[in-house]
Amino acid sequence: MQAMRWMMVAAIACGSAVSASAFAAAQQGKAHAGTPLGVDLKGMDRSVQPGDDFDDYANGSWRKNAVIPADRASTGIFLEVFQKAEKRNAQIIREAGAGHPAAGSNARRIADYYAAFMNEAAIEKAGLDPLKPELDKIDAIKTRTDLSRVLGGQLRADVDPINATSWHTEHLFGLFVTQGLEDPSHNIAYLLQGGLGMPNRDYYLKNDAEMVGFRDKYKAYVAATLQRAGMADAKAKADAIFALEAKIAQAQESLVESEDVHKANNPWPASAYAQKAPGIDWNAFFEAAGLAGQPVVDAWQPQAIKGLSALVASEPLQTWKDYLAFHTINESAGLLPKAYADASFEFYGHTLTGTPKQRDRWKRAIGAVNNDLGDAVGQIYVKKYFPASSKAQVQDMVKNILAAFDERVDSLDWMTPATKQKAKAKIETLKVGVGYPETWRDYGALEIRPDDALGNHLRAVAQEYAHQKAKLGRSVDRGEWWMTPQTVNAVNLPLQNALNFPAAILEAPFFDPKADAAANYGSIGAVIGHEISHSFDNTGAEFDAQGRLANWWTPEDLAHFKAAGQKLAAQYDAYEPLPGLHINGQQTLGENIADVSGLTAAWIAYHKSLGGKNAPVIGGMSGDQRFFLAFAQSWRTKTRDAALRQQVITDGHAPGRFRAQTVRNIDAWYQAFDPKPGQKLYLDPKERVHIW
Structure with a gap:
């Protein structure tokens, strides 16, 4: 889902608010009135001990029954939310041509681009x-x-x-x-x-x-x-x-x-x-x-x-x-003509990822429009599906997660005051974009024809190059977005000291304002925390509050930070997704640091939201049990072997199954599920990785 790979994030979600705000208080009040649990009980496999495999405990039954769609390399929560956004985008794009929009309008560009992509006869006739x-x-x-x-x-x-x-x-x-x-x-x-x-x-x-x-x-x-x-x-x-x-x-x-x-x-x-x-x-x-x-x-x-x-x-x-x-x-x-497109899918889709069926043409067309006219579609998307009230609510959540992270920095016993001061300055100046950008891309110079599918794309690529090149020598726009609002993802931008949380990821089951607060914090809260933590992962920590590559650490603090990172890398090196194929802990280190630190911040935020009260017991589970289950279920995935191999080799993210095991580094998880020494996930307190 990728500004530097460390500017890119987990293609999955995260949690809720942090303080005892009116929203959090309302959540807690609902919990006693039969609030939706926010955790999939049927998807769990209670025959598995949480301390042996928390992912299987949280998702085992779901995985046994899940069927990967024929046109997909994997399935999971991310795909569920993506498909919701895809249906919305399809409606937006198909409606764009209604009423004969004026020439030169974004609606006309959207309609003509989609029509050209779907015009297979014209594509066949054009050939090369x-x-x-x-x-x-x-x-x-x-x-x-x-x-x-x-x-x-x-x-x-x-x-x-x-x-x-x-x-x-x-x-x-x-x-x-x-x-x-x-x-x-x-x-x-x-x-x-x-x-x-x-x-x-x-x-x-x-x-x-x-x-x-x-x-x-x-x-x-x-x-x-x-x-x-x-x-x-x-x-x-x-x-x-x-x-x-x-x-x-x-x-x-x-x-x-x-x-x-x-x-x-x-x-x-x-x-x-x-x-x-x-x-x-x-x-x-x-x-x-x-x-x-x-x-x-x-x-x-x-x-x-x-x-x-x-x-x-x-x-x-x-x-x-x-x-x-x-x-x-x-x-x-x-x-290009069907023979080229089919052969390309056969190699890149079927051979390299194991996907048996090419996606329907209309789905590919939706993706192409979003790729080349993303802001044009995005403007309509947020008007229809992301009201100002939602943006304000999520902004409040982000502020609260930031406050939790700031508090966590204060509590670090290994970090000197000098380094803490610099870390807190990064938190204070972090620019967070929620939902959509403040300014939209201008497509006025982009020519889109209803009968020239490839030409439309080539002209869009050329315009994007011109757009990027035009920034050379200019001052930096820290409010620039690197994702469209309809993208189900999020991103950290270390050089801008900024975050983007697109509207499309702020959806159930990642975030549901009607659900139990523990579930929201464990899911969308952990993603928000994850993105914030990227500013302090093994790469983000190299940049100061202005996004400058600069060492702001004391030598002792830096040595401790790097040593903790290497412990985490070694932990992931031991995971073996396929026989003989291990995760590269160094390659995935930044994402793994962000998972550990983001989950920690989200847990702190969840407990702050309780306002000093005990979390209610719902469905026979404590608040912390629901929190950690929601986190693990956010990462539920089932992936074809070829695609899994490609992910392990090429991606900076560990597969979701292993990201769910992040809990083994969180002390509160041990208190919630009581894993025992000798179980596969159990780590002695001295071996748990606590970075932020």
Whole structure:
């Protein structure tokens, strides 16, 4: 659900308010009058001991009976909430064309974009024609300077430098625009690695049977795509393309390396690229990318950029041309004739994630409209489904969770007053966006035609690139949103010291104002706490209150913090989602810190909401039992093995099943469920990880 991967969050929800506010008091009053429990009792498996497997205890019966939809790689609470938003978006988009909206209006753009996507006859008739200008540029490459110019012209806006190998992988590089790591006064350009057709470098470099099988099927897919496009010697070209991508993968930095923002702090003068990363004609590249004249372009993954540039010089020009032609087609396969779209799904959907059925075309169309006209749809979404009263209520919740986190900082016995002061300053200046942005994207310059599906998307991509590029040199907008309101997710933005909580995630079962307060705190409260905690995870803690990369820790405090993080990493290293495949605790460390810390803050907030009273017993369960069950049930998931493998290898989040086990680090969970020494989740008090 991804601004830096540590700006991205859990695609799931979180909790309720913190103080004894009128809302919380009302919640407690309802609890005695038969308030909905907010916990799924039927989904539990009481034959499992909570201390052995809390996820199975909370979700075991649900998982045994859950059926993953044929067009999905997984199912769970996230999908339930997503489908609610999807139905709403479908209604918004289909109604946009009613009444013949005026030309140039957002309603007309929405209607025409959707109509074009659904017009399969026009797409079949167009064939590859919409890509002809780009394919002609590639075919005309005669020199390395020509190649450099085409590569620069293909640069696209990226919002995720850490996870750059799964965002815009069809392009050799990506562009990210935000404030300087050490200078928060204005935006600069960051150049990111890319260039792969499979999810990340591990798919090319690991030699287990699954990866070898994926590689063989990928080469077959590349050959079939080239043959379908009428290119001669398709198999030989596919082999050469794969060999080039394997070298690109070898040159790339790993996900863990990309998470180290200190390694990313390389503000190279644009004029120095020729000397620092020889191989590409950087003058031609930056001119074609519209970056000529930029004084600085930060190299986020410097070794990868050096390696990729060297490959531009060393690998055969024809191989590069074939590589570019394939990726130009492959990137647009979903908007090309059915044979291309079906083959793309067969590899990326069926082979790589195990999903047996492609999503219905109307669902894909809804997703495409939301991707390219997100704010246009979002403005309508919040008017219909997120009233001002809801926004005010959630803002109150966030304030209360922030207060709980602030209190938690005060109580840390290992942190010195100097470091506490800096941490509290971050909390005080954190800018939280709830529901929707204060300003909306202007689509006035974007041409949308009712009969040009691929052209619409390509023009939207170009406009997004222009939008990001236009921010260069400007002062930073700390209120900028990186998600649309109809997105079921949330995000932390360390460089902005800001959070976004879109309207669509603030829905039941994540948040239900009619439900028991314990359930709301355990679910949406923990997500709110999670996002706040990202400002203090292993990456967020590197940034100060202004979003500047700066060390604000005393040496002793920093050593304690890092040691606690490594204990948590080791804890997750031991989890084995599939035989022989373990979670990478370092890769998932930021998310795991946020889970532990966010759950702690939400629990504090829940108890503050009780106003000094004891929580009511409902359904035979104490308040804390309901709180922790709601948390675990928010993470209930059932995933196909291939998709689970891909998640473990490529994602910074641990699978939901293991996120539910976060409770083993929370002292209150032990008091609520009384796990015993010797049970699988039990940790001696000295072994529990308490970071914030």
